[in-house]
Amino acid sequence: MINAVGRNIPDYLLKDGKEVYQGKQYMDGKYIQKAAPRTVRYEKPVETKVVASIVDALKKCGAKSGMTFSFHHHLRNGDYVANMVMEAAIRELGLDNLTIAASSLGDANDPIADYIEEGKVVGIQTSGIRGRMGDVVSQGKLKTPAIIRSHGGRPRAIEAGEVHIDIAFIAAPTSDCQGNCRGIGGKSNCGSMGYAMTDAKYADKVVVVTDCLVDFPNYPASVEAIDVDAVVVVESIGNPKKIASAAARISKNPRDLMMAENVAKVIASTPYFKEGFSFQTGVGGPSLAANLFLEKFMDERQIKMGWAIGGICGPMVELLKKGKVGKVIDVQDFDLDAVNSINQTPNHFEMSASQYANPANKGAFVNSLDFVVLAALEIDTGFNVNVLTGSDGVLRGAPGGHPDTAAGSKCCIIVTPLIRGRMATVCKNVVTVTTPGDCVDVLVTDYGIAVNPLRPDLIKCLDDAGIPHVTIESLQEKAYSLVGTPDDLQWEDKVVAVLEARDGTILDVVRQIKPFKL
Amino acid sequence: MTIEKSAVAGTLESSDAMVTVEPSKNGIELELSSSVMNQYGRQIKAVVLETLDRLEVKNCKVTVVDKGALDCTIKARVECAVFRSCDKADKNIPWGGAVR
Structure with a gap:
């Protein structure tokens, strides 16, 4: 069946109520029945939940073949935890037929590609897939199509029971013996643990893996002991150098800066650019540089940003410290400046992925967002x-939070x-x-700006401000x-991967x- | 032109191509790898063969390692490799003639 973005979705995927994408906000007002986990009672006080090894934790949680394990990617390219757990489950316990439900998978997870090739891992559900895992899935070696969801679509699917997590693994920079976790205070800090929060609440069993055991209670906790079954202390949960980069630097590339300045001009031309506006930006060269030019316009108009969300890095923390943004609400941290600021700098808070972007709750942060500036690998004339x-x-x-912020924001700008x-x-x-065209408003390139014809109001804003723009076809x-x-x-x-829209409908498929041949 | 010895032009930098020509007796033998193979492999092949044809190269083993070069770059690298292979790259290059 052809969906609202013109993609042909095979009929065999449209079962159990699965629908094709029908345009943004199609699911608005509909009801969901949330899926509750089946969890064990710890009525009798236990001195400690610490077990000797990952294998012991897996045994304690009744790990068996056919289960779904979840992971979160705050340790990014430095993550050791997903690999350690899968190795213990497959090589030491001999489990197979496993599904991985991760918030993202990167180059750090290359060893897991072997388990796909061996047929031990048969399902992948993730918001991102790169490196060798991307290669083997693209080659059709995974038994079932991978399911790709946005950062908001993932907690939606977990809450709806579309993905049932048997055991969630929480990579925790610090934990106490009962399982209260934080992303700071240890030797492999990641800051926010926002993607892990829904996992901990909806998994049947929860295992914390840490390399820094601290005194009870480790508070305020990102993942709470009331949800945790076991704590494992390992030598190292990740490579700190690859978890957070030193500091995200603003590009000096003149092409990036020219595009960034045009992004700021577009923002300043709209009626949403007023005292207390809200903002999210990606960390790509021109997206990040937009911060710099935006600050200039804020100073000129003597206005301040009300709040910013997203993956956070240094330049946004800088604006917070200068008092130019009221609050920063943070689901993930990209550099050490952000890691060292969360819950330390006043008004820099942590949030869950559901609070950030879930389209099926009663109003995620993205729904109140004025502007988002995002990058793209490709954008078409639609x-x-x-x-x-x-x-x-x-x-x-x-996809990450791209489709969520684009759909929720009043003005979504793609810069590339x-x-x-x-x-x-x-x-x-x-x-x-990955992000449907009805959610994208403005495209800024080094050869010109184009506005989505669905937004005549923004076209008028640019015209009134004297900002030249062309059709996307001409670009x-x-x-x-x-x-x-x-x-x-x-x-x-x-079909090697199914791309779910954030509302759970099918937006596209990736074929082998x-x-x-030349 | 006749390929007298092996010669190289270009680099492996992004947006460039490294072209190696070697003597051969079996017509044109092309070996191509490209970072944009699926979308532009056929166009790159056509440009390389056209350029060799224009230079009247009949026998040549040509290896192209493309890193996303535009057609004009690929043409220039092929021309340069061919001229270098017969020591004609230093002077009297036929600008506007065979090289254009």
């Missing part, structure tokens, strides 16, 4: 964005160079739709005139790529 598949059709990206190397960023048809034609018209990718029939 304003559909791809941030998941490369130009070779291989999985190597992450027109071409990258020989790849046309602005194209006729994106490889995979696409310009791109093709520079790099040539790309050949269409050739696909097999087999055919081997290329």
Whole structure:
């Protein structure tokens, strides 16, 4: 069946009430029955929940073949925990038929690709997939199609019981002996633990893996002891150098700065740019640099930002410390400045992924967002964005919070160079739709700005401010005139990944790529 | 032109291509790898063969390692490698003639 973004979704995927994407806010007002976990009572006081090893924790939690294990990715490319747990489960306990439900998977998880190839891991549900895992899934080696969800779609699916977590593994920079966890105070700090919170509440069993056991109570806790079955102390949960970069630096690339300045101009031209406005930006070069130019416009108009959300890094913390933003609410931290600020700098708070972006609760932060500035691997003339598949059709990206913030915000700005190397960023048809075009409002490139025709109000704003803009078709034609018209990718029939829209409908599928022959 | 010895032009930098030509007796043998193979492999092949044809190279083993170069870059790298292979890259290059 063809969905609202023109993608053909195979009928066999449309079972058990699964529908195709029908446009944003299609699910508004509908009811959900939340799925409750089956958990064990610890009525009799226990001195400590610390067990000797991951294997012991798995045994204590009744781990068996066929289960779903969940992980969160706050340790990013430094994460050791997912690999340690899967190795213990498969190599030491001999389990198979396992499903991984992760908030994201990256290069750090390359060893898990082996378990997919061996058929031990048969299901993957994640918000991002890169490295070897992306390769083997793209090659059709995973037994069932991977399910890709946004950061808001993931807690939605967990709460709705569409993914039932048997055991959640919490990578905790610090924990006490009862399982109160925090992202700070240890040797492998990650700051916010927002993606792990829904897992801990909805999993049948919860195992905390830490490398820094601290005195009880470890408070205020990100994941609470009342949800935790076992605590394992390991040598190291991750490589601190890869968990948080030293400091996200603002780009000095003149092309990035020109685009960033244009982003700030667009923002300043809208009626939403007023005292107390709200803002999220990505951490890519031009997106991050937009902070700098935005500050200038804020000073000129003598206004302050009310609040900012998202993955947080240094430049936003800087604005908070200067008093130019009221509150920062944080689901993940990207650099040490942000890690060292959360719950330390006044008005820098932590939130769960559900509070951040879940479309099925009663109003996530993204719903109150004025502006979001995001990057794209590709954007097509229907304003559909791809941030998941490369130009070779291989999985190597992450929708993350992209579709959530785009859908919730009043003004979603995509900033990207027109071409990258020989790849046309602005194209006729994106490889995979990860954020539907009806959620994207403005495109800023180094060759011009285009406004989605669905937003005549924003077109008028730009016209009134004297900001030149062109059609997105003319940008696409310009791109093709520079790099040539790309050949269409050739696909097999087999679906290797299903891309869920944030509301749970099917937005697109990724098929297995055919081997290329000249 | 005749490929007299092996010669290289270009780099492995992003948006460039490294082109190696070697003598051969079996017509044109092309070996191509590219970071944009699926979308532009056929176009790159066509540009390389057209360029060799324009330079009247009949026998040549040509290896292209492409890192997302535009057509104009690929043409220039092929031309340069061919001229270097017969020591004609230093002077009297036929600008506007065979090289354009």
